[in-house]
Amino acid sequence: MTTHFDFTKPKIEALREPKPGERLVYHDTHKNAAGLQLRHSGNTKTFFIQKRVDGKPERVTIGKFPDMSIENARKEAARLSALIAQKINPNTDARALKTETTLQELFDEFLKHRRNKRGAFLSEKTKRSYRYDFGLYLEKWGKRQLSQFKDTDFGKLHAAIGKEHPTTANRVIAMASSLFGYAAERKLFKGANPAHGIKKFPETKRDRFLQSDELPAFFKALAEEPNDILRDYFLMALLTGARRSNVLEMEWTQINLARAEWRIPTTKNGEPQTVTLSPEAAEILRNRQGCHAVWVFPGTGATGHIVEPKKAWRRVLDRAGIDNLRIHDLRRTLGSWQAKTGASLAIVGKSLNHKSPSTTAIYARLDLDPVRESVERATGAMLAAGGLKESGVIVPIKKKA
Structure with a gap:
């Protein structure tokens, strides 16, 4: 396979295994690649970019495949390239070391500033409900940066919760979708909402009420x-x-x-x-x-x-x-x-x-x-x-x- 191609998951997975001690480098040709490259050594495939900073070549590691999706790697490549264009060295400059928003930071921001369709802040009851669900199902991902989430993360979570609690599963995914929607509104996140479009479990509406004989x-x-x-x-x-x-x-x-x-x-x-x-x-x-x-x-x-x-x-x-x-x-x-x-x-x-x-x-x-x-x-x-x-x-x- 050529070393220059449009990165896709099947193509990367199909790359030949490097020989012992060999390091293979591939270049993404996608229109949004932003200089994204992939280094294949041993059993590890690593995304990175290589740019000149102050006249010297600088390699900046982005993340490992498949833990990081190709789409998110391209976004991070674009972010880092923009920093380098401002003469900021991502490897050494504290301004670049400031990571993007994490899920926990987003959640805290969401509770403080989110308004409903009528312009009112979230009620305390709604906040308590969100905190409960977040703590139970999403807090484990609290330190993860928003760009590191994949559609499959929330699809798998929805399926896991839904085995015994389908209504809860639907509620948690709806909350996650609202979080990422809010992040997009506040320019904290770019790209497709990873919790959007997941098919909800059917819910039976309750019609229970006290009958005459009760x-x-x-x-x-x-x-x-x-x-x-x-x-x-x-x-x-x-x-x-x-x-x-x-x-x-x-x-x-x-x-x-x-x-x-x-x-x-x-x-x-x-x-x-x-x-x-x-x-x-x-x-x-x-x-x-x-x-x-x-x-x-x-x-x-x-x-x-x-x-x-x-x-x-x-x-x-x-x-x-x-x-x-x-x-x-x-x-x-x-x-x-x-x-x-x-x-x-x-x-x-x-x-x-x-x-x-x-x-x-x-x-x-x-x-x-x-x-x-x-x-x-x-x-x-x-x-x-x-x-x-x-x-x-x-x-x-x-x-x-």
Whole structure:
């Protein structure tokens, strides 16, 4: 084979083995080669460039094949050639020794400055989720420079995670793709996004909600919960249909009991939401007044409010004999019972603060009166099915004596 050719992986892999002590050198003829060469000695193939610096020949090692892809080697060759053109010696000058951005540096930058489509910074909840996934799956690559990533890195990671956790695999790859997309926007990375275009695993959307025959046992199990803060939290999540993070972070300044409304300043959609409070939900809040100056559901941790009460939720489900029910399913339960009691999809969407291009215009025309009526009708139906009230009768939900 000629010593001058357009580098491709198959061609490099097909190079003849050098004789003992022999060093073979090949030159890349690609239009973006930037002087890239390959040295083949023994079992090692090394990318490098050779330029004249201050009139003297200087060889700068770039990386080893196949650990470094050809595309990334060309990018690094171009970067180093640009430095040499500025009379900077990559082998000795501290300015050149400053490596490019690493994945960890990118992640830290991303959390600080990333904004969503509406221009808002990432919420603390989203940051916690990103940190958890990054620490579990991507931190092992934290010191790797961005140009050193290959498509196969994320393809293999996605496949490995997806063997047991397909939804998590999709989420991690989506985060990685967002990271590299952000890097490209900030001119921290050039080239194709290595996490983009990976075929996602199919995900089955949950349709789980509390059925009529489950409600009596569920309400009985809640009434027997010894921790009144957690009991009331679960009830509030069910009766308002709000996202669990918003219920956890509910503050008294957001509550207007006179108007039976809860104003959430910022939701997952990045917009505020006014939640109508049914008489039963308002009664729970009245009973909680005076428990804490700031938080409706106070906790002992750093946040000041309770955080994901998984153990208490497990206790409730065990007492009720209910399986496969998540706290988020309480939100779906209210929406499902609204639909069962005659609410339109627009009304349900308005009450749950769902957003989609096809419904946004409809939501904008709706005031809270039909939403309130729907929520109260659904609440009444759930409580009646649970054996706690007759139709049209308001019954406070209290701890069982």
